[in-house]
Amino acid sequence: MKYLEQLHEFADRWRKNFSDPDIDYHELIDFNFYNDCDRLGFKINSAGLVLKYGDAIFDYQALAKTVSKITDVSQLGSLIFARWQYFHNLENNQAQQILKFENRSWFLIALTQLWNLTVNDSRLFYGQIRQMELNSNLLGLNFQDNTQSKQVLNLDEYGNVQFTAYNYDVMAKTYTKAQKRNFKINQDTAQHILWMLANYFKQIHDEIVTTDVGNWQLELTNTAGQTFTFSGSLDSFGEEKSSWSKLLRIALKMPELAAFDGGKKPDKIDIICLDYHRNDKINFIKTANHKPFWLHYHEKLSIDRKTKTLTYFQKSSNGNRVEQKFRLNSSVTNLLDSLDPEALFASGGSNYFDRNNHYRFTISYQHAQPRVIKGDFTEDGLPDDYPDFVERLRHFINYHGQGGLLDHLYFGRPSKHHGDYIFCSVRLQKNSPSYYYLSDDKNISVGDCVVVPVGDDDHELHGIVTKVEYLRRKKGPFPIEKTKHIISNEGEWEGEW
Structure with a gap:
């Protein structure tokens, strides 16, 4: 293997x-x-590096500003080796600092520049493109546990699309499949997308990888079966590549696609359907064959964006x-829009299914396939x-x-005639006498919490309306x-008196 190829393999492996x-x-x-650096002939010359690069030898932001000017692969390799040697010499509890965002970013910036400098024509795409696979990794500083963290998109020259999304559990450090879709788009549109990507990656382009915003990895496969891999950050794409992301979202009708820029728009929930079943054995009721009587109970609640309805249904045997x-x-629409389509019912619960006490929740989306959650209807199972x-x-x-038909606050309210004053008895403390106050609020009711003036200085206190x-x-x-x-009415009292 030629020296440049060895450098490229080193940069590619350690960048991953x-x-x-x-x-x-x-x-x-x-x-x-250490062995890789020694084999490649990298030398540690900290004093010389400090004089030449200043803060860039340890600060990732400073390095990002100057890295494009570092074109000597031996010098860049020595810079990487010296930075690594610093962490290697630390005690174990301090050496873990190499995992920090700012330190990972430093190495990723330097290794990506080395990768770009050592890439040769054999690393660029060539031939006629057949398909693509795009991995969008959303793990970053703003990532929330058990939300969508990775998307994998496959598209071939015939318009066949495979999309899989994964959630990431931070504690368990595992990915779980959140949704999967297989469908087809117009063949000409698919070929146009593939041609644009293939044409772009036939040339060398600088890509800087950072860890706080997530990253992408693209695999392009030609008709000869050869695969070419490229990567970058979700925010490092220029205007041209951002337009590709928009094109993918439009062509695939997937606003939730992270694509190359991470600018996904969350999908919307169309329908939520909650099903609950319970079977109760009633021992004191005997059937004709003297067996226990079973009472079968079923509840169903659905919220539907299209029909703008909420339906609640229950029946028993x-x-x-x-x-x-x-x-x-609009109230149903607002309710569904207020729910997080990715996070709703995404964590907790168990796969145990109690046939006598179980649930099945189905969440249908505008674009993605429905998601089904089921288990036993208990605190641990939900x-x-x-x-x-x-x-x-x-x-x-x-x-x-x-409404008012069954509410005593409406039918129990005394009638007010023209010229009447509204007198309210207000109790300021538990078991204390009530004091009369006037109110202009026709909706004031017994049990409301009000603010009233008290004493010669009219200092304000809270009280409860008793009459x-x-x-x-x-x-x-x-x-x-x-x-x-009364100064103000704060509504029904909800605390303990």
Whole structure:
């Protein structure tokens, strides 16, 4: 193998190692790196490097500004070797610093420049393109646990598309498949996309890889079966390549595609369907053959963007049946848009399936394939965010579903005639006497928390309304001129009194 090819292989292998989020720091500071550098003839001359490159020998931002000017591969190799030697000589607990973002970035910038300097024509794409595979790695500083972290997109010359997305569990350090789609696009469109990529990568282009924004890796395969690999950062693509990402999203009808620039738009949820089944054995009821009686119970709730409806249904084998349907236009749309399509029900739960007490949740998207979550209907078996989802749903249903017909706050409210004053009894402390205040709020009710003026200085205190009366001026419990007004009504009291 020629010397330039050896340098290129070194840069390619160690660049992948420094990009690996799961790598152990021992693998980066062991003697394999030393042996490679020694074999390639790299020399450590720290004093000379400091004089020539200044802060760039240890600061990744300074290196990024000057790395394009470093074209001597031996000098660049020595710079990399010297920086590595610093971490290798540290104690174990300090050597782990090599995994920090700023230190990984330094090595990735330097190794990528070495990779670019040593690439030769055999490393560039040639021939007639047949297919592509694009890996978009979204792991970065702003990554949230158990959200979509990697996308793999395959496209061939016939328009066949395979797309797979993965979530990443930080604690377990494992990828789990989140969704998979197989479909087909127009053949001419597919060939146009492939031709653009092949034509671009027939020439050498500088790509700087950093770790805080994620990165991409592209494999192009020609009709002879030869595969060529290229990589870069999700933010390092220029305007031309960003337009390719937009083209891919439009052609594939996938706004959620990270592509080359990471500028994906989240998919939207179209339908959420919650199914719950329970079988209860009733021992004190015997069937004709003296076996226990089983009560089969089923609940189903669906939220549908297209029909703008929320439907709740329950039935049991004893003939009981309840059904509620809400048609709420923008409210249903707003509810679905407020939910994170990737994170919803993405963590927790178990695969154990109790046939007598189980659930099946189905989330349908505008573009992606539906996602199904199922298990036993218990605290450990349900997704971690299910209680929060239920609380939001309960508030939504209560807000829209309870009118005045069954609400005592409406039918129990005294009538107000023209000329009446609203007198409210307000208790300031538990078990303390009530004091009369006036209010202009026609909706004020018993149980509301109000702010009232107290004492000669009218300092403000909170109190609870215990009684509301509509009375004529002459029948008031206290002279109007001497009765203070409620300052504000903060709604129903929710704390403990």
